[in-house]
Structure formats: C-alpha cells, structure tokens
Amino acid sequence: MKSLFDTDRWQEIWITITHNKSRSFLTAFGVFWGIFMLVLMVGAGNALDQGVRSQIDGFASNSCFFWSNRTTEPYKGLKKNRWWNMINSDIPILENRIPEIEHISPMLFSGGGGNNNVFYGERGGSYSIKGCYPVYDLIEKSTLIEGRFINDIDIAEQRKVCIIGDRIAEVLFPNGNKALGALIRVNGIYFRVVGVAKGLASVSIGGPIAESVVLPFTTMQKAFNQGNIIHNLGVTSKPGIKITVVQDKVSEVLKEIHQINPDDKDAVGVVNIEEQFNMFNNLFLGISSLIWIVGLGTLFAGAIGVSNIMLVTVRERTKEIGIRRALGATPRNIIGQILSESIILTLIAGIGGIVLGVGILSGVGVALSHGDQFFKDPQISFTMAVGALSILVAIGTLAGFIPAQRAMMIKPVEAISEE
Numbered sequence: 001m002k003s004l005f006d007t008d009r010w011q012e013i014w015i016t017i018t019h020n021k022s023r024s025f026l027t028a029f030g031v032f033w034g035i036f037m038l039v040l041m042v043g044a045g046n047a048l049d050q051g052v053r054s055q056i057d058g059f060a061s062n063s064c065f066f067w068s069n070r071t072t073e074p075y076k077g078l079k080k081n082r083w084w085n086m087i088n089s090d091i092p093i094l095e096n097r098i099p100e101i102e103h104i105s106p107m108l109f110s111g112g113g114g115n116n117n118v119f120y121g122e123r124g125g126s127y128s129i130k131g132c133y134p135v136y137d138l139i140e141k142s143t144l145i146e147g148r149f150i151n152d153i154d155i156a157e158q159r160k161v162c163i164i165g166d167r168i169a170e171v172l173f174p175n176g177n178k179a180l181g182a183l184i185r186v187n188g189i190y191f192r193v194v195g196v197a198k199g200l201a202s203v204s205i206g207g208p209i210a211e212s213v214v215l216p217f218t219t220m221q222k223a224f225n226q227g228n229i230i231h232n233l234g235v236t237s238k239p240g241i242k243i244t245v246v247q248d249k250v251s252e253v254l255k256e257i258h259q260i261n262p263d264d265k266d267a268v269g270v271v272n273i274e275e276q277f278n279m280f281n282n283l284f285l286g287i288s289s290l291i292w293i294v295g296l297g298t299l300f301a302g303a304i305g306v307s308n309i310m311l312v313t314v315r316e317r318t319k320e321i322g323i324r325r326a327l328g329a330t331p332r333n334i335i336g337q338i339l340s341e342s343i344i345l346t347l348i349a350g351i352g353g354i355v356l357g358v359g360i361l362s363g364v365g366v367a368l369s370h371g372d373q374f375f376k377d378p379q380i381s382f383t384m385a386v387g388a389l390s391i392l393v394a395i396g397t398l399a400g401f402i403p404a405q406r407a408m409m410i411k412p413v414e415a416i417s418e419e
Contacts (some may be wrong), residue, residue, distance in 0.1 A: 039357030131220030
C-alpha cells in the first residue's frame with residue numbers, strides 16, 4: 001500500500017485532477033462558491049452583531065433606567081394626565097425598601113440645543129450637560145483618557161468640576177493643549193476640567209459621552225436652579241438577581257410615593273437593558289442559524305456536484321481500475337485513491353474560497369475602520385476557519401464515498417474486457 005507521503009501518489013492524484021481541467025474547475029467551483037459565501041455571510045453577521053452591541057456596550061447588562069411621564073389613570077381624587085417628578089428624597093426610600101438594588105444614581109440633563117453652551121476662551125460648541133453620582137460610571141461605563149471621574153467629595157461639597165468628552169476636548173483644546181485643570185464655561189458658569197472621557201457605547205442616556213459634559217449631580221441641581229427634581233434614575237441589581245425584579249419594585253414604590261394608580265402602566269417610563277441584551281442575543285442567534293443553514297446547504301450542493309463528477313470519472317477509468325485490481329491493488333487501495341482525489345479537489349476549492357472571503361472581509365474592515373459605524377470589523381474567528389476546513393474534509397469524504405464504493409465493485413476481468 002502506498003504511504004500517505006508517497007510523492008508518486010500525490011503526483012498521480014494531481015495528474016488525474018488536471019487531466020480534464022474544465023471539468024475539475026467547474027466541479028470545484030461549487031465548493032469554492034459555497035465556502036466563500038459562508039465566510040462572507042458569517043463575517044457580515046459578526047460585523048452586524050458587533051455593530052449593534054456597540055450601541056449598548058458600555059451599559060451594565062443588569063441595569064434599567066426610569067423617568068416620569070404623565071399619568072394615564074385617575075387615582076385618589078387626582079385626575080389623569082397629571083405630571084409628576086422624581087425627587088431627591090425618593091432615592092433613600094428606594095435604597096431602604098428594595099435591598100436588591102446594588103447601585104442607584106439620579107441624573108439631570110440640559111441639552112445644547114441650537115446655541116453654543118460650552119466655551120473655553122473663544123472656542124465653543126453645543127453639547128449635552130449631564131449631572132450624576134460617581135456610581136453612574138458603574139451603570140454606564142466610560143473610559144477615562146486622562147484625569148478622574150466624579151467622586152463623593154465632589155457630590156458632598158458641590159464642587160464646580162466636570163468631565164468632558166474626548167470630542168469636546170478636541171474642539172476646545174486643539175494642537176495638543178491640555179484640558180486637565182482648565183476652566184471652561186458651561187451655560188455661563190465656570191467649571192474646572194478634572195477628566196476627559198471616551199464612551200464605550202454609541203448610544204448613551206442623555207447623549208453620547210464623547211459629546212457630553214458630566215457634572216456632579218448636586219452641583220448641577222444648585223448651579224442651574226433645578227431644585228430637587230430628578231430627570232432620570234439609573235439602577236443596577238445585585239449579582240444573581242434579575243433586573244426585572246428590581247424594575248417592578250422600583251416602579252411600585254415610585255407609584256406609591258407619588259400617588260399614582262398601581263395599574264397605570266405608562267406613568268413610570270422604563271428601559272430594561274437586560275431585555276435589550278436578551279433581544280439582541282436571540283436576534284443574532286437566529287441570524288447565525290440562518291447563515292449556517294444557507295451556507296451548509298450551498299456546500300452540500302457543491303458536494304453533490306463533486307460526487308457526480310467523481311462517478312463520471314470512475315466510469316471513465318473503469319479499465320484502469322480493473323488493471324489495478326488485476327495487478328494486486330486491494331479494495332482499500334482503490335477506495336483510498338478515489339477518496340483522496342475527492343478530498344484534495346474539495347480542499348483546494350474550499351481553501352481558495354476561505355482565503356478570498358477573508359481577504360474581502362479584511363478589505364471591508366479597513367474601509368470601515370474610520371469613524372463610528374453600525375457595521376463593525378467584519379471577520380471570522382480562527383475556530384470558525386478550522387471548523388470550515390473540517391467541514392470541507394467531511395464533505396470531500398462524503399462526496400467521494402459513493403464513487404469509491406462504485407470503483408471497489410468493479411471486477412477486474414469485466415473491466416479489462418470493457419471497451
């Protein structure tokens with residue numbers, strides 16, 4: 001029996017494959033196209049997945065956010081369509097009555113509108129203004145490029161300090177000028193920059209971090225005459241507790257405090273980040289499953305083409321196979337020869353499809369690498385590439401099995417006498 005590393009054997013396989021170049025090319029093209037499309041679809045699916053997830057990447061998965069809406073139901077003599085506000089005193093009540101809460105942070109917002117509201121010297125722009133607690137950075141994570149985030153002393157002493165987004169820093173402090181320690185004017189009031197931050201998520205509560213000025217919550221309430229009103233409330237649950245449990249309890253307590261009908265489903269606005277994560281997980285699980293079903297279907301269609309051509313090849317080589325059998329070739333030799341030809345043809349086509357697919361994905365990734373894109377970093381993992389090669393070997397084996405069985409059944413005497 002010929003060794004797997006016998007050069008004569010590989011030369012024989014190559015001669016057989018290239019004997020009819022057009023037929024071999026057309027046969028291999030089905031496998032090439034199948035694996036090529038599978039690589040492109042998986043890469044595109046991964047890029048879409050990463051792009052969508054980047055929208056909420058900085059949020060804690062066990063978080064939710066609350067805000068006030070007009071009531072839609074009358075309650076205890078109070079008419080519907082009544083406006084209400086969350087206030088500072090709600091926070092200690094929620095913390096005491098809902099032990100499942102891990103972090104809680106009130107927020108205030110002041111939009112930039114159409115007029116410039118943030119200045120350093122003569123440079124300015126229109127940006128979002130946010131007020132929050134230090135723990136908010138554990139609810140919606142940002143990356144500090146330099147400096148620090150708000151701390152408890154800032155809150156207690158109502159310090160006039162701020163964190164600015166990296167895009168604001170680029171506008172206000174061009175040419176490498178340092179932002180830390182600088183006094184900037186926010187809505188006519190001066191604040192000292194103690195940090196420059198970059199957001200992880202493309203979507204953020206109250207505007208993207210990159211284009212926001214973050215102030216201590218207590219400072220913003222006092223400096224901008226906000227009284228004791230809270231615009232938004234961010235909450236996370238303790239480990240092992242679903243945020244839905246906390247969401248229901250917070251809504252219930254807020255309705256009780258502010259005399260809202262318990263059956264009023266719209267008075268307390270809420271967005272559950274855990275539900276958003278689960279929705280995306282289910283969505284992309286379905287997309288991934290569909291991609292693999294279509295891709296594998298295309299590959300198996302290519303395998304059928306390989307199998308049919310190998311049957312034709314076996315038929316054409318009936319006399320040759322008969323002579324081999326007469327000279328002592330065992331059924332194992334014949335099966336090995338046919339299977340080797342099928343696998344090699346499939347692998348050559350498949351590897352070509354993988355290489356071209358990965359090349360195109362890399363080119364698209366480079367083209368989309370500049371700026372925030374909804375379609376991010378299209379690529380396939382090394383595990384997927386290895387898995388694809390394994391599938392190719394399996395397909396090649398499957399495609400060559402029936403022709404190999406047909407070749408093994410050829411009787412030497414009948415084959416030699418066949419014209």
